Amino acid sequence: MQTEQSKGAGAKTQRRTYAQSFLQLLHFGYQQAMSCIFPVAIFGTLAVSKWIDVPFIHRYDLILLVLIIVQYLMYRSRLETLDEIKVICVFHIIGLMLELYKVHMGSWSYPEPGYTKWLGVPLYSGFMYASVASYMCQVWRRLKMDMSGWPGMVPAVVLGAAIYANFFTHHFIPDFRWLLMALVPVVFWKTWIWYTVRTTTYRMPLTAAFLLVGFFIWLAENIATYFGAWKYPNQQETWQLVGFGKISSWFLLVIISVIIVAQLKHVKANRSK
Incomplete structure (x- = not known):
C-alpha cells in the first residue's frame, strides 16, 4: 500500500515534470517568436500602412522601404x-518571378499605385516569400536543427524544380500538385528533422513539418489579404477567407524553401570539413 510519504514524493516529481515541460514550451515559443521577427515586421507594416496614410509616398513604396530597413537592422544587430x-x-x-507570372495570369492583383511596381507587381512582394526563408534560416540556427535520412541532392532538387514549375505550367496543362504532394512522403519517407529545445533533442517527420508550416502560412496569408497586401479575384468587393485549397500551395512552397535551405546547409557543411 502506498504511504503518504511516497504519494507526496510522487506528486512533487509530477509537479517538477510539469514545470520542466512548461519551461520547454516557453523556450520553444521564444525561439519561434524570435525566428518570426521579419514576418511580423511585414504584417505590422501592412497593418499600420493600411490604416495610417503617410504623405508624399505610396503605400507599396513605403512597405518596400520599411522592409529594406528592417533587413539592414537585423543584419547590423546580428539577428x-x-x-x-x-x-x-x-x-x-x-x-518575385512567381508574382510577375501569377499577376499576369490574373490569379491575384495589387490594385494600389506605386513607383516601385514592375508589370503590376510591387517589389516588396518578393519579401513575403523571403520571410519564409528568413524564418527557416532563423529557426534552423536557433533550434540547432539537423536532418537524418536526407534523400540526396538529385531527388530533392528534381522534386523541388517540378513543384516550382507546376506553379507556372498548371495554367495551360493539367495541375500536377496532388501527384507532387503524393511524391513528397515517398521522397522524404526516411527524412526526420531534429531540433533541440534547451538541452533536449526532439525529432519529427519532415513531411509533418511541411504540413504544419504550410498551415500557419495559410493563416498568415489570410491576415495579409485582410490588410490588403494583395487581393484574390473573389476578394475585390469584400474580404473573404482564403480557400483551404491554398494550404496545398503553401505546403509545396515550404518544400521548395526547405530543399534550398537544407541543400545550402549541406554544401556549407561539406566545405567546412
Whole structure:
C-alpha cells in the first residue's frame, strides 16, 4: 500500500515534470517568436500602412522601404548572418518571378499605385516569400536543427524544380500538385528533422513539418489579404477567407524553401570539413 510519504514524493516529481515541460514550451515559443521577427515586421507594416496614410509616398513604396530597413537592422544587430541574407535574396527573386507570372495570369492583383511596381507587381512582394526563408534560416540556427535520412541532392532538387514549375505550367496543362504532394512522403519517407529545445533533442517527420508550416502560412496569408497586401479575384468587393485549397500551395512552397535551405546547409557543411 502506498504511504503518504511516497504519494507526496510522487506528486512533487509530477509537479517538477510539469514545470520542466512548461519551461520547454516557453523556450520553444521564444525561439519561434524570435525566428518570426521579419514576418511580423511585414504584417505590422501592412497593418499600420493600411490604416495610417503617410504623405508624399505610396503605400507599396513605403512597405518596400520599411522592409529594406528592417533587413539592414537585423543584419547590423546580428539577428541575421550574411549567409542568411544571401538565402533571403534568392527567395526574393524566386518569389518575385512567381508574382510577375501569377499577376499576369490574373490569379491575384495589387490594385494600389506605386513607383516601385514592375508589370503590376510591387517589389516588396518578393519579401513575403523571403520571410519564409528568413524564418527557416532563423529557426534552423536557433533550434540547432539537423536532418537524418536526407534523400540526396538529385531527388530533392528534381522534386523541388517540378513543384516550382507546376506553379507556372498548371495554367495551360493539367495541375500536377496532388501527384507532387503524393511524391513528397515517398521522397522524404526516411527524412526526420531534429531540433533541440534547451538541452533536449526532439525529432519529427519532415513531411509533418511541411504540413504544419504550410498551415500557419495559410493563416498568415489570410491576415495579409485582410490588410490588403494583395487581393484574390473573389476578394475585390469584400474580404473573404482564403480557400483551404491554398494550404496545398503553401505546403509545396515550404518544400521548395526547405530543399534550398537544407541543400545550402549541406554544401556549407561539406566545405567546412
